Amino acid sequence: MSSSLHLVVRSIHVLGMAIALGGSVLAWQLLGSDDQDPIPSLRRFEWLFWGAIGLLVATGVGNLGTLGPPGPSTSWGAVLTAKLLVVFALVVGSAVRSLAVLRLQDRDRAASDHAHARLRTLYAGTAWSLVLVVALAEVLAHG
Amino acid sequence: MGDSASWFEVWVIGTVDLATLSLVALVSAHLSGGLSGALAGLGTVPGLLLFGYLWFLVVAAVWWVLRDGGLREERAIRTLIVRSAGGGALAGGGLIGGVALVAGIAVVVTDAASLTAVALIATIGGVAAGIVGAIVGVVFAAINVALQWVSERAVPTAEREDYSSSSSS
Numbered sequence: 001m002s003s004s005l006h007l008v009v010r011s012i013h014v015l016g017m018a019i020a021l022g023g024s025v026l027a028w029q030l031l032g033s034d035d036q037d038p039i040p041s042l043r044r045f046e047w048l049f050w051g052a053i054g055l056l057v058a059t060g061v062g063n064l065g066t067l068g069p070p071g072p073s074t075s076w077g078a079v080l081t082a083k084l085l086v087v088f089a090l091v092v093g094s095a096v097r098s099l100a101v102l103r104l105q106d107r108d109r110a111a112s113d114h115a116h117a118r119l120r121t122l123y124a125g126t127a128w129s130l131v132l133v134v135a136l137a138e139v140l141a142h143g
Numbered sequence: 144m145g146d147s148a149s150w151f152e153v154w155v156i157g158t159v160d161l162a163t164l165s166l167v168a169l170v171s172a173h174l175s176g177g178l179s180g181a182l183a184g185l186g187t188v189p190g191l192l193l194f195g196y197l198w199f200l201v202v203a204a205v206w207w208v209l210r211d212g213g214l215r216e217e218r219a220i221r222t223l224i225v226r227s228a229g230g231g232a233l234a235g236g237g238l239i240g241g242v243a244l245v246a247g248i249a250v251v252v253t254d255a256a257s258l259t260a261v262a263l264i265a266t267i268g269g270v271a272a273g274i275v276g277a278i279v280g281v282v283f284a285a286i287n288v289a290l291q292w293v294s295e296r297a298v299p300t301a302e303r304e305d306y307s308s309s310s311s312s
Contacts, residue, residue: 065182100298
């Protein structure tokens with residue numbers, strides 16, 4: 001792959017992570033304030049989040065193809081295994097969270113404080129999981 | 144499906160299914176030691192185009208499965224299974240059919256005599272991919288229903304809280 005194409009793929013990968021992580025932190029903080037109904041903003045973010053996840057998976061595979069994946073029995077291979085498993089857990093957990101945002105959006109009445117508190121916990125979990133993914137990616141990138 | 148909430152559900156579930164399927168394939172290939180070889184045979188641009196095409200197919204299949212209502216709608220489990228099998232078969236067949244069409248055009252342009260062989264391979268591959276896709280579709284229907292079940296308990300809505308409190312009193 002040419003270096004310019006590789007740069008584009010890596011840039012999309014980094015931007016995708018910036019959207020997912022930055023948006024998760026914002027959503028986490030938004031649910032902690034009482035200023036406005038957060039559900040419409042959360043719903044807009046969820047559209048972006050899943051677009052970013054799709055791009056992250058696609059460009060992540062592209063990066064692996066360019067750099068060459070480590071063998072599964074090596075220490076770098078173990079880090080890659082850990083990263084993939086964390087991303088898998090992140091996707092499953094985020095699906096649970098997004099389906100909750102969908103249900104709350106469908107209600108005519110405002111969601112309860114209890115539901116907001118649960119959602120806030122899920123967004124915090126998403127943000128910390130993404131931080132862990134970034135840390136594992138840095139280990140893979142720099143050895 | 145006219146309301147935006149339904150499109151939101153299709154987008155989320157379609158992308159969840161795609162990401163889950165991709166990650167299971169990646170982890171399996173990595174742990175078996177075959178990831179390097181699999182990626183070496185696929186260029187970056189064709190790989191990204193293939194992923195984008197698969198993303199489109201999965202979202203379209205989920206739209207087809209959920210076109211009369213989302214996962215929360217009450218419907219016979221048999222209907223969901225049949226539709227999921229059909230959606231998965233269309234996505235699997237569409238994936239192999241699309242790849243075979245592109246590859247077939249490239250082959251036939253250079254060697255017109257191979258048209259019959261290309262058509263035969265594409266047909267057999269498409270049918271096989273359709274069968275595998277149907278099985279995968281049913282598996283993901285079960286996963287999606289399970290995720291919805293977990294979500295309803297992780298974040299109870301006001302109606303569910305009302306029901307729980309009235310049931311316990």
